[in-house]
Amino acid sequence: MGILQSLREKQFTCIVEFTPHSRADVQRMAEVSRDLAALNDKYASKGVKIAGVALTQNPGGSLAYEHHAALAVLNEKGMGEGIEAMPHITGKEMNADALRTILRALAEAGVTTILALTGDVPGSAQGVFELDSLGILELANEISYSLLKKARNPEQMAQIPVLNAGAAVSPFKYTEGSLAMQLIKASKKVRAGAAFLICQSGWDAERSEFLLNELQVENTPLIGNVQVVNYVAARFMRSLPGCVISDPFLERLRGETADDAQERASQQAAMFRGLGYAGIHIGKPGDFQSAEEVEAILDRALEIPDWREHKENLTFPMPERPAPLLRSSASVSKAVHNLVFDEAGALHGIARAALSPFNRSAEREGGLYRLFKGWEAMGKGVLYQCENCGDCFLPENQYVCTIGECEKGLNNPPCGDADPTGICGNNPNRVCVGEKLYYRLVHYKALDSFKRTILPPRDYALRNTASVLNYFFNRDHATKPNPLASSGLIQIGELLHATIPFPGAAMRLMLEAGDKAFSESNKGRLVVEHLIADQARQGANYLDVNLDALGAPNAPDLMRGFVRMIREHGCGVPPCVDSSDVAVLRAGLEEWFALSDAAKQNGGETIRPPLVNSIPFVEREKFRPLIAMRADRPFGIVCLLVGMAGPLKSPDEMFEAAREMFSLATEAGFQPGDIFFDTVTLGIASDGCMDAMGNIKASHTRNSFLAIERIRKDPTMKGVHALLGVSNWTFGAQRRRIGHIRAFIAAAQKYGLDAVIADVEKEFGLREAAPELVEFVEMFVGLDGGEESMLTYSAEMQKARQAGWI
Numbered sequence: 001m002g003i004l005q006s007l008r009e010k011q012f013t014c015i016v017e018f019t020p021h022s023r024a025d026v027q028r029m030a031e032v033s034r035d036l037a038a039l040n041d042k043y044a045s046k047g048v049k050i051a052g053v054a055l056t057q058n059p060g061g062s063l064a065y066e067h068h069a070a071l072a073v074l075n076e077k078g079m080g081e082g083i084e085a086m087p088h089i090t091g092k093e094m095n096a097d098a099l100r101t102i103l104r105a106l107a108e109a110g111v112t113t114i115l116a117l118t119g120d121v122p123g124s125a126q127g128v129f130e131l132d133s134l135g136i137l138e139l140a141n142e143i144s145y146s147l148l149k150k151a152r153n154p155e156q157m158a159q160i161p162v163l164n165a166g167a168a169v170s171p172f173k174y175t176e177g178s179l180a181m182q183l184i185k186a187s188k189k190v191r192a193g194a195a196f197l198i199c200q201s202g203w204d205a206e207r208s209e210f211l212l213n214e215l216q217v218e219n220t221p222l223i224g225n226v227q228v229v230n231y232v233a234a235r236f237m238r239s240l241p242g243c244v245i246s247d248p249f250l251e252r253l254r255g256e257t258a259d260d261a262q263e264r265a266s267q268q269a270a271m272f273r274g275l276g277y278a279g280i281h282i283g284k285p286g287d288f289q290s291a292e293e294v295e296a297i298l299d300r301a302l303e304i305p306d307w308r309e310h311k312e313n314l315t316f317p318m319p320e321r322p323a324p325l326l327r328s329s330a331s332v333s334k335a336v337h338n339l340v341f342d343e344a345g346a347l348h349g350i351a352r353a354a355l356s357p358f359n360r361s362a363e364r365e366g367g368l369y370r371l372f373k374g375w376e377a378m379g380k381g382v383l384y385q386c387e388n389c390g391d392c393f394l395p396e397n398q399y400v401c402t403i404g405e406c407e408k409g410l411n412n413p414p415c416g417d418a419d420p421t422g423i424c425g426n427n428p429n430r431v432c433v434g435e436k437l438y439y440r441l442v443h444y445k446a447l448d449s450f451k452r453t454i455l456p457p458r459d460y461a462l463r464n465t466a467s468v469l470n471y472f473f474n475r476d477h478a479t480k481p482n483p484l485a486s487s488g489l490i491q492i493g494e495l496l497h498a499t500i501p502f503p504g505a506a507m508r509l510m511l512e513a514g515d516k517a518f519s520e521s522n523k524g525r526l527v528v529e530h531l532i533a534d535q536a537r538q539g540a541n542y543l544d545v546n547l548d549a550l551g552a553p554n555a556p557d558l559m560r561g562f563v564r565m566i567r568e569h570g571c572g573v574p575p576c577v578d579s580s581d582v583a584v585l586r587a588g589l590e591e592w593f594a595l596s597d598a599a600k601q602n603g604g605e606t607i608r609p610p611l612v613n614s615i616p617f618v619e620r621e622k623f624r625p626l627i628a629m630r631a632d633r634p635f636g637i638v639c640l641l642v643g644m645a646g647p648l649k650s651p652d653e654m655f656e657a658a659r660e661m662f663s664l665a666t667e668a669g670f671q672p673g674d675i676f677f678d679t680v681t682l683g684i685a686s687d688g689c690m691d692a693m694g695n696i697k698a699s700h701t702r703n704s705f706l707a708i709e710r711i712r713k714d715p716t717m718k719g720v721h722a723l724l725g726v727s728n729w730t731f732g733a734q735r736r737r738i739g740h741i742r743a744f745i746a747a748a749q750k751y752g753l754d755a756v757i758a759d760v761e762k763e764f765g766l767r768e769a770a771p772e773l774v775e776f777v778e779m780f781v782g783l784d785g786g787e788e789s790m791l792t793y794s795a796e797m798q799k800a801r802q803a804g805w806i
Contacts, residue, residue, distance in 0.1 A: 002084045003052040003113045004164045004195055006279075007221045008520075011049035013279030015086060015198075015223070016294055018287050019056045020065045023073055028289070029053065030077035035291030037080020039298075046302055050083065050294070052113065054281065057088045059120060067102070071109055086166075087111060090119025091131040092408075096139070096457065099131055103143050107163045114140060115198065116165045116189075118415045120241060121407065121426050129408040132415065133167050134185075134454055137192040140165040145530040148523060152501040154508040157523055164521070166223075167194040168416070171211035172202035172244040174318045175422040177438035181414050183214055184451050185434075188412065191568065192454060193529075195521040196221040198281045200242065200416065203249050205271055205314040212275055219519040224272030226282040228265045228297070230256065233285040241417035241425025249316030262293075266300035267314055271307040318420040324431050328443035330399035333383075337395055341471065352472050359473050362466065373466045380467075390462030391476045393455055398440040406433040411455045413437065448602035452568075484539035487765025489745070490721060490755035492542040492576050492611070493535035496528065496562065498549035503531055511550055511558070518561040528562070529569050536571040538760045542611050543570055545588075546578035555579070556587035563591040563610075572605065576638075576757075578613040582626055585612050589626075593633050613757075614638035614678060617648070617657045620664060627668045636674040637665060638723060641707070647680040647700055654679055654707035655714075662717050672719030676755055677711055679704040681724045683731020684740070684806055689783040689790045696790050699783035705751040712752030723755040724748060726764070729777075735804050736773065738762055743773035747781065776800060 006013040016036060020026045036050045043049065058064050067087045074085055087106060091099060106114065116136035121127050131139065144162035151157035169186040173179040186197060197220055199211060208224065215222055229237070231253040238245045253261075269280050288294055304310070339345045361368035380386035384394060385404030393411070394401060403409040407426040414434025417425030424430040441447045456477060462470055470476040484491050498504045509524030510517040517525065535543055545562045552558050559577065566575045577588030589610060596607040615623045615637050627637070639661040641647070641654045648654045658677050665675050682700045691697050708722040729744040730737045745756060746769035758764050779796045783789045800806045 003086060006049045006051040007196060012047055012273055014050045015052040015054050015281045017054040017281060017283035019059060020070055026065055026070045026073040027077055030074050030079055032288060032291050033083045034080040037083045039295055052084045052086045055085055055087045057090050084113060086113045086115055088115045088117055089136055090117045091129050091136055092119030092122055092127045095128055095130045100139055103139055107143055112161050113164045116167050132410045132412060134188060134192045134412050137165050137167060137189060137194055141193040141526055144526055148527055151505050154505045157505045157509055162523060164195045166196040166198055168200050169197045170200035170416050171207040172204055174420040175321045176323055177435040178418045178422050181434040181438050187218060188454050190218045190220050196223060198223045199225045201225045201227045202244050204317045205311050209275055221278035223279045223281050224277045226265050226268045226280045228261050228284040230261050244318060244420060246316045246318050262297060264313055266297045267307060267310040269297060269301035270304035271314055274307045321421050324422045326436055326439050328439045333399040355469060355472050359469050362469055376466050376468055388464050389458050390465040390467050390470055391458040392467040396455060397437055398444060400437045400440055402433055411457060482539040489765045490541045491760050492544050492757040493540035493760045494544050494757045495531045495535060496543060496545040498547050507550055511552055528565060532566055532569040535760050536573040540573055540760045542576040543573055544576040544578050544757055548579055555584045559584045559588045560591040563588050567595045574608045574610045576611040576613050582623060585626055589635060609634040611636040614640040616640045616642050617661055618643050630669040638676045638678050640678045651703050651706040651710060655710045658711045676721040676723040678723045679707050681726060681728040683728050685732025687780060689793050696785055698785040699780045701780040702783055705748055705781055708753055709751040721755045722753050724753060725757040732806050734806055739770050739773050742769040743777050746774050747777040
């Protein structure tokens, strides 16, 4: 069955933890797993399922058997039926490339579930921590997405195994900042793709109940942590970062027997089941030597009618701690940033000019550059404990350096190692950087925005370079220009359209998931999240989303859900709400406006206005109520220049239709820059110089381009945009499909095209189009309805067929 399936079927799911140190340990683990599987018939009527065994990765800095070697032994010896191995994966010893390699290898080896952890500081080696648990979750999703891209229909997609990842969370923190940051990071882990969360070990029943209540909003299975622990083990565990064992608990353990330890573990299991946790992750120092040990714990847990009768034996909290004395203000740093670093700052231009000689020196590592780098390292080192990453995230982190002030140098702290007083678990001389960050965020009322932010990995190519120069001269993460900025085009990403096989398959899977489509992890949602994030990173100005082909009766609600996903994963890129149904368009707009209001109320960033695609000329009266919404909120509209029979028949008709729609839109409050005119793209095979009756005519491509030229040059409509869905041009193309689109865009830009709906990954407008393909497009533009142009068309189409283009 597997762990995730057991969780989805609402079984009380048990995962048994092992830390094998040798081949012999793994062989014993295989034997135990087979015996564990045999217990599932016994527990089936109780709704309990032993679904997996966990392979830890060097916990506490101690060495364990390598995962692939362990999996090879498990495959050789055989595991119990329905039991899957769940490796723990940490970023403490591997960089991003190594983690990507191991995750792909695990997926290809048949592993379907991992636990993503930041990891403990290594015992005798240097830690890496390029990626923490969030980064590993994102990598696992990236690999799953690459596997799912092979699918072209929902059935294929449903059959492809993917790499599901869980993550950890701890409620056993006893300062306001540490506890709040654990909950915030848990929420980020869910957004990064965590399919479930496992509570770290602790003995505080009230906090276990608190955690469940706090994380209900995440709609993610929460698994409790059960440990069979005695006095000797607890005393050792107490020395491990992040492990909270209070003095009263340690005293209680003194003199207890093995039976007492087992009884408490049973009471813990009963507690988690009674509270409504999805299952338990159960372990024992030295590992379980037989399935009978696990069986005894579960049997006793199922006998306990009310776990609260044993609450006193499960509750050993640390005392609540006051906030550490920290400087919560960064007013000087913020003032300097606003004045000098912000592009709108009064001294920004002067600073950039003054820094130009140092930047020119940077290109050749000259003495002037080295001098500046030294000044910067000294100044930022004193002020911020800067570690010269070269890709500075100080503004995003309220001027707390999460490398220099964190023992692990995490991009997205905390790691969970802080002790009950908020002190770093790896350096007793430091307050946890997450603690510092929390109180700074509270001071500036920036906590809500921070909760939605997952910072990307730093650009390690910039390490040990001058971050100030990298910022001013557009080399770091904050200032790199939009990848498509120089294309001369407003680019609307097209890959959230249900008619395209791959996204269409994902959308149909989400439709089949019903009410859980947006609240629980599923393959369809994973694909859509990646399509959103990828198009945003590639420089899309808008993300077109069209669900019409699904034929869903609840299409307005579906559109609301997809708009929320764009807000969540689209890095600020607004949606282009695309439908022929007014109700669906209205739902998408209303949802985006509601999200905008929420962001404003919570002090978040301003959300850019969305775009509506489209308002057909022939149905303009039907869409008047939608157009009237512009009186209250800003958004843009695509005006589709079509009549009753499809595309309008001449440039004059298109131009007059555009003027009428421009008047309608501007009267409703739209500015010229809010208005996009779509003259429609016909494909190579559907355009031509003859109508259905065999009469010679001008091509639609010619009419379209000439209409664009007139619209863009008309002084009364100055500032409007001309838009085309350029992928339609390849209808009938056999080869060089991307080249055909590049050529079509290049030809259309000469007439004023400045916006496209396209696959933004292809970087249209940036790469030069092939001259012979541009000439092919221009041949269509030359089809003026005369006999000579018809002869030219016949000859050129014959050449294109011979070349295999069409």
